[in-house]
Structures are given as structure tokens and as C-alpha cells.
Amino acid sequence: MIRTAKLSFLSLSAICTTLLVQPVAQAADMFVYDVQNAPTICNAAPVLNRITRNFAYQVRHVPNLPQVAIADFNHIHLRRSEATSQRWPIARHYCSAKVTLSNGYEHDIAYLIEEGQGFAAMGGANVEFCVSGFDRWLVYNAGCRVLK
Structure with missing residues (x-):
């Protein structure tokens, strides 16, 4: 029994080491920005690339959505920005824009950028987005209100 536990521990250790060594995010997703430059956060290439990539995934995997791409x-503009505070230690930036889809139609998009929410809260940001008309399960409420 001790031998089995020892092998399991070694296997677990090897798996954890492998996970820590492997890159978790692409270099394009890693960005650092200054709150003083909040308007440029909304049009940062890593943010827009992540939205484009995740939207492509969404339309492929959610039933009955048109197969389009951004x-x-x-x-693109910053709607509001919330700095870190003792009550909420994560800075948030609420942005909105219009996206032109591959079918030629234009839709409103709202997105949220949360600072320091990358892997292990280092070097990245969390980006949540909602394209009007593509929130089939109303995750962000009707008309993407949660992100506005």
C-alpha cells in the first residue's frame, strides 16, 4: 500500500510540474496596462483578438447560431472604469463597440476587462463579452445589460 501511495504521489508531482512548465496562455493574450491609459485598454490588440477567437468558438458550439465571424x-469606447478598492480588489473596465460580422451585418458588443485575472492572477486579464443577438441563453441578460 505504501508503494502505491508513493507512486501516486510521484505521478501527481510529475503532472503538476508539467502543468506549471507548459505555457497556459499565448503571448498575445498576456498584456499589462496602466489605469491612466484606460481608453486604450478597450482597443488593445490582445483584448480584441481574444474576443474574436472566443466568438468563433461560441458560434461553432452553441446550437442555432449563424456561422459567422467578427x-x-x-x-470602440470606454463606458466606465472601476478602480481597485478595499471593497473590490479587481479593477474593471467596461467597453462597448460595434462589430461587423462576416455576413456584413453590424451588431453591438459590450465587454468587460478585469485586471490581473490571468493564470494565477499574473500577467493577464479576464475578458467577458456579449454580442447583441448572440447571447442565446441570456447569460448576460437581455441586450447584454450585465456588461454595460
Whole structure:
């Protein structure tokens, strides 16, 4: 029994070491920004790339969504920004824009960027987004209100 436990511990140790050594996020997803430059956060390439990639995944895996892709972002602006505080230690930036899809139609998009929420809270950000008309299960409420 001791031998089995020892092998299990060694196997677990090897798996954890492998996971820690492997890159968790692509270099394009890792970005650091200054709160003083909040308006440029909304149009940062890593943010827009992540939204584009995750939207492509969403339309492939959610039933009855049109098979389209984001072709372009327009009218990008910061709606509001919440700095870190003792009550909420995560800085948040609420952005909105218009996206042109591959079918030529334009839709509103709302997205949230949370600072320091990458892997192990280091070097990245969490990005949540909602494209109007594509929130089939109303995760972000009707009209993407949660992210506005």
C-alpha cells in the first residue's frame, strides 16, 4: 500500500510540474496596462483578438447560431472604469463597440476587462463579452445589460 501511495504521489508531482512548465496562455493574450491609459485598454490588440477567437468558438458550439465571424471592430469606447478598492480588489473596465460580422451585418458588443485575472492572477486579464443577438441563453441578460 505504501508503494502505491508513493507512486501516486510521484505521478501527481510529475503532472503538476508539467502543468506549471507548459505555457497556459499565448503571448498575445498576456498584456499589462496602466489605469491612466484606460481608453486604450478597450482597443488593445490582445483584448480584441481574444474576443474574436472566443466568438468563433461560441458560434461553432452553441446550437442555432449563424456561422459567422467578427470581421472588424468599430466605434470602440470606454463606458466606465472601476478602480481597485478595499471593497473590490479587481479593477474593471467596461467597453462597448460595434462589430461587423462576416455576413456584413453590424451588431453591438459590450465587454468587460478585469485586471490581473490571468493564470494565477499574473500577467493577464479576464475578458467577458456579449454580442447583441448572440447571447442565446441570456447569460448576460437581455441586450447584454450585465456588461454595460
